[in-house]
Amino acid sequence: MTMQLSEDPQAVAPAPRRTFLYENPSVLWFMACLGLFTLIVSVLSEGMGTGLISTSLVKILGMTLCLCLIAIAMDVVWGYCGILSLGHFAFFGIGGYAIGMWLMYARTEIVVRGNLAAGTIPPTEAEVAEAVAAQIFGVVGSSELPLIWTFAGSLPFQLAMVVLVPGLLALVFGWLAFRSRVTGVYLSILTQAMTLALSLYLFQNDTGLRGNNGLSGLQNIPGALDVPQSVLSVWFFWASAAALGAGYLFFAWVVSGKFGSVIRAIRDNKTRVRFLGYNVEGYKLFVFTLTAVISGIAGALYYPQAGIINPAEIAPIASIYLAVWVAIGGRGRLYGAVIGAVTVSLLSSWLTGGGAPNIDFGFYRIVWTDWWLVLLGLGFVLVTLFFPKGIGGLFDYLVRKKE
């Protein structure tokens, strides 16, 4: 039958090949918005431009971009593939710890060398290492460098860890969970347990990551210690914007083709996909691991801007927030995840950071730091009940109107 067709030029003429961007106009729109936003923030920043936007605000905006990156990863794993992971913030935190180790070690080493240079005899390498260890781990009553810090002085090594540790953890965890065909709410609970266990483990003083003190001083970048924070913040803002742009393009490509077709099919009816000959568990593991790696990268960009990371960051609630952002923004569309992350996290910073005026009724005072969670919960319920497509669903009305 095919032979017959190939003799007929009319029949084989393939559908006109359209470019990736033509097929996905939302990607182009997103890139334009991101570029414009980056430009505006740069021009108005304290470090590079007029100074209308303070350094701390630039940092908050840069961190928000990192949250957008993990939100689109969450959207791919949940909105597209149907795996409600409530543990992706663990990978984000691990990425932060991996880069934090280098930041802290390298900077402490510079400081220690400076101090020891004042002495008459130049210090040996062993003395330097000992002094660095005492400086970093004095706070948890130790002066020995834990084994996992062996290569902390090497930036390439720690950068590799940013990707490898979340990737491997996701691979092993996912393999165990998916192989046993754990799905739905059971999988969500399991991922919560994973992030809780990791957080509790890191709270211990003897785990080699400074217990509840976490890693601090991450805003000081070794090799750029003379660069003022106002300028550094813009650099990190750019890096975050670039990472978000690249991540968005990458995920848009992943979900647009046949791969996206298969994972959406897995979300909607995995039994049927199995009978089509696809290894459903393999695909889930692939998506779970891929998004974990991207989450790690997002975390590695986030924490140098935050300046500090501690085990509380990867408490189970953080991963639940992540799911709430994606649900509010709109599942199954990448820009929805971005909208959700931006709206909710900025609103949260504004309301809990004392930016919003408290409302005094006389008999009762609404203090936003207390009421913010109520507001968020209410918003989540309302969106789930009345706008299952989230804020992003509004774009469907706009497009339909134009047609």
Added chain:
Amino acid sequence: MTNLLEVSDVSVTFDGFRAINNLSFAIAEPELRAVIGPNGAGKTTFMDIVTGKTRPDSGRVLWGERQVDLLKLSESQIAKTGIGRKFQKPTVFEEQSVRENLAMALANRRGPFSVLFWKATAHDQARIEELAAEIGLADRVDHRAGDLSHGQKQWLEIGMLLAQEPRLLLVDEPAAGMTPAERAHTTDLLKGAARSRAVMVIEHDMEFIRRLDCRVTVLHEGAVLAEGSLEHVTRNQQVIDVYLGR
């Protein structure tokens, strides 16, 4: 003509209920076979066993020239060796277009990496158009599958089965809920498919089976009650008693 699929002495019990009781069955390639029987006779369970969804307590299921033991394979591996299945309820991916549904089913490599870098070749495109024409959906390839009528969804699912290029097609009640005209088209599709493949059809509608004009296997209480031409089995007193007489 050797057998493509050989099921011998298979039994399966659910909570003490014997759904399949020492069932033996064989189908050749090419062949069109209809399977009938009263409700609860074990027709769908039988398909579940062949496709790996249900594991039998005992018995053997052998496949192909090399006598591969299907009981050792997973659902997706069984699908890849060449067994396609159409469910009773049409299950197409409603959120996706007819084209996307067919593209997923095409007999290409199934690994995540191959799929990630997959691009429709001219051959793939032509195959999709050809299949769409065969199932009467040529002008609807870019429509959402969810917008199709019930009958069209059934056809799309048959089209997806054909796209998999299986050697054995298991079709569960393809004509349910179809108009007479749709039934006629479905008969043609199945007969066409059975020219080069083994096709097993479960159906209740005797008129539909008559039009298929093929060998018939009657199942009852998880075992084969009778086998032969439709005329032969409808004259069988046992068959009349348990199935037709009701």
